[in-house]
Amino acid sequence: MSALVKSYQAIELSAMKRQNYIFTSESVSEGHPDKVCDQISDAILDEFLKQEPQARTAIETLVTTNKVVIAGEVRGPQQVSDNIEEITRQTIKEIGYEQNGFHWKNAAIDIYVHEQSADIAIGVDASKNKDEGAGDQGLMFGFACNETEALMPAAINYAHRILKSLAEARHSGESRLGPDSKSQVTLRYENGVPVDIEKVLVSSQHIDNVSQQDIREIIRPHIVKVLPENWQLTDDKLLTNPTGKFVIGGPDGDTGLTGRKIIVDTYGGAAPHGGGAFSGKDPTKVDRSAAYAARYLAKNVVGAGLADRCLIQVAYAIGVSQPISFYVDIADSDKVDIIKLEKKLRDLVDLSPRGIRQHLDLNKPIYKRTAAYGHFGRKVDDNNGFPWERLDLIDELKDLLQ
Numbered sequence: 469m470s471a472l473v474k475s476y477q478a479i480e481l482s483a484m485k486r487q488n489y490i491f492t493s494e495s496v497s498e499g500h501p502d503k504v505c506d507q508i509s510d511a512i513l514d515e516f517l518k519q520e521p522q523a524r525t526a527i528e529t530l531v532t533t534n535k536v537v538i539a540g541e542v543r544g545p546q547q548v549s550d551n552i553e554e555i556t557r558q559t560i561k562e563i564g565y566e567q568n569g570f571h572w573k574n575a576a577i578d579i580y581v582h583e584q585s586a587d588i589a590i591g592v593d594a595s596k597n598k599d600e601g602a603g604d605q606g607l608m609f610g611f612a613c614n615e616t617e618a619l620m621p622a623a624i625n626y627a628h629r630i631l632k633s634l635a636e637a638r639h640s641g642e643s644r645l646g647p648d649s650k651s652q653v654t655l656r657y658e659n660g661v662p663v664d665i666e667k668v669l670v671s672s673q674h675i676d677n678v679s680q681q682d683i684r685e686i687i688r689p690h691i692v693k694v695l696p697e698n699w700q701l702t703d704d705k706l707l708t709n710p711t712g713k714f715v716i717g718g719p720d721g722d723t724g725l726t727g728r729k730i731i732v733d734t735y736g737g738a739a740p741h742g743g744g745a746f747s748g749k750d751p752t753k754v755d756r757s758a759a760y761a762a763r764y765l766a767k768n769v770v771g772a773g774l775a776d777r778c779l780i781q782v783a784y785a786i787g788v789s790q791p792i793s794f795y796v797d798i799a800d801s802d803k804v805d806i807i808k809l810e811k812k813l814r815d816l817v818d819l820s821p822r823g824i825r826q827h828l829d830l831n832k833p834i835y836k837r838t839a840a841y842g843h844f845g846r847k848v849d850d851n852n853g854f855p856w857e858r859l860d861l862i863d864e865l866k867d868l869l870q
Contacts, residue, residue, distance in 0.1 A: 490666050492654040493623035493736025497631045498563050498840035499647025499673065499717070501724025505529035506733075506839040508538065509726045509748030511559045512552055514833035516544040517750065521831040523548075524584050527748035529556075529726045531719035533569050536560075539580040540748065553577050559836075564638065564647045569720025600822045602784035603753045604744075607793075610762025611739035612770040613777040615662055619767050620845035622662040624736025627653045628841045629694040634672060637690065644686065646673025648717035665699050669707040673717035684708040733843050734759070739779055747839050751830035752821050754784045758791075760856035761824045763844050765813050768861035774809065774868065775801035782819060789820040804868045812868055816861055828855045 496503055509527040516523035523544030530537040536556055542549060560572035615622040630651045638645045649672040655662045670687050687708050692701055727745025734741050744755030751757045762780040769778040775798035783793040796810045817827050825831055834853045838846075846854040 487657070487660045489657050490654060491623055491657060491738070492652060492667075493621065493627050493738065494650060494652040495624065495627035495631050495732050495736075495841065496651075496729060497635055497647065497649040497672075499565070499635075500650065500729070501531055501648070501719045501722045502726075502728040503724070503840050504531050504560065504563060504565075504719060505724045505726040506729070506747035507563065507836055508536070508556050508559050509540075510835040510839040511555050512538070512548070513748055513750060514836050515548050515551065515555055516542065517831060517835075518833040519545045519548055523750060524752060525748060525750045526584075526753070527581070527726070529724075529748070531570070531724045533720045534571065534575045535719075536575050536577045537580070538577070541584040542581055543584040549581055552579050552581065565718055567646075567718065567720060569716065570718050599789040599820060600752070601787035601789050602758075602821055603786065604755065605784060605786045606744050606755055607742040607781055607783040608744065608754060608758040608762055609734075609740045609742055610759065610764065610766040610780040610782075611735050611778065612763065612767040613738075614770055616845070618845035619770050620842075621735055621738035623653045623655050624732075624738065624842065625845055626694055627651045627736065628845070630668075630670060630691050632841045633690040633693060634670075634687065637686075642686065644675050644678050644682070646675070646714075646717055648673040648714075648721070665695065665701060665705050667705055667707065668701065669710070671709050671711075671714055673714050674709075676715050680709055680712055735844070740781075742781075746843060747835070751825050754821055754824075757821060757824045757828075757830055758782050758784065758819065760828060760830070760843070761817060761819060764828065764856040764858065765817060765861075767857065768859055768865055769796075769798065769809070769813075771859040772862040772865040772869075774804045774865060775799060777801075780813075789822070791819050794819065808868055809865075812865065816864060830855070 498507065508529045512527050513525045516525050525542045527540040538552060556577055557572050565572055612619040613621055616625045618625055631649055634649055652669040654666040656664050656666045668691055672683060672687060674683055726748050730741050730745050731737050733746055746756045749756045762782050766778040766780045769775055777799045779797040781795040782791045785792050794810060794814060796806060798806060829852055832852055837853055846857055848854050848857050
């Protein structure tokens with residue numbers, strides 16, 4: 469056998485999707501320091517969009533012990549800039565931080581927000597001779613699969629839902645829990661399908677003088693309620709607060725930054741991420757809007773039954789309106805011609821920054837709610853929240869079925 473033939477065989481084998489394996493994803497709660505920052509940044513963005521739908525923002529937040537630092541560039545009403553401290557304190561209060569080391573009322577807040585660069589504005593804004601361009605170069609990914617009803621990878625889907633359930637219990641009066649928590653779900657796959665739990669790890673901040681066993685029994689029902697009924701959460705599969713104590717948490721225990729949880733925000737490592745963070749960025753930024761559009765297209769492909777999994781990549785150049793590349797991967801599906809699918813998707817949605825915003829109606833204050841428990845796999849709400857989760861392209865895509 470020639471070396472060339474061996475090389476081709478190696479490439480073919482490496483391209484085959486593994487069928488039997490163990491896979492893990494993690495999530496963090498709204499009280500995690502990085503997520504506190506994401507929510508503050510997006511709360512400020514929402515207020516700008518509420519006052520001026522065409523406002524531009526790029527807001528970064530840092531939190532540590534009783535300290536918040538906010539910096540960034542904006543173009544919008546001065547009254548919002550003047551109100552940033554109040555927005556920040558209200559966001560921290562809603563999360564539930566009233567601790568000695570981090571309190572919504574007592575934390576010092578430093579604000580360093582200024583006008584957007586005029587050079588960037590020239591390249592990005594529409595003019596007589598050109599449409600609005602992308603705010604930066606970069607590549608974005610969208611993904612969907614049929615592992616769950618939400619068309620999301622199972623591990624990240626369950627990891628988010630466990631923490632969301634814990635947060636709801638805390639907000640409704642479970643006073644032994646604190647705002648900061650993390651989850652990690654490990655699943656066993658057979659023939660490419662998740663079939664059982666391998667391990668579930670949940671760590672939750674709590675008040676002092678609560679035993680580890682008590683915390684375990686508080687947490688267990690929130691795991692059981694979100695997992696499939698036939699998956700048994702035996703004691704050997706559950707880890708809770710492995711260090712034994714988690715009283716000091718949130719920004720008092722760890723510094724947080726906007727945009728540091730991009731894998732938690734997207735697909736839990738089950739699909740690539742282009743690298744750009746979402747929170748604090750208005751929808752003219754393709755880091756955010758194009759990632760939403762790619763998820764929207766991928767979800768409709770899977771929802772239409774064209775593939776079990778769909779990965780989409782789109783790439784942009786700063787100041788240029790249309791993407792410089794568009795790539796669709798439907799794994800080993802033979803239900804549709806991939807070239808025809810790529811063309812159909814481009815015909816259905818204008819992927820310029822303006823086209824995405826108009827198609828998904830993104831110039832609205834809908835972003836703070838995305839800043840915890842994932843940007844994808846959520847339900848479209850009555851106020852146009854999570855519009856990229858709509859399945860309104862299915863009928864047109866089904867026409868491509870071979």
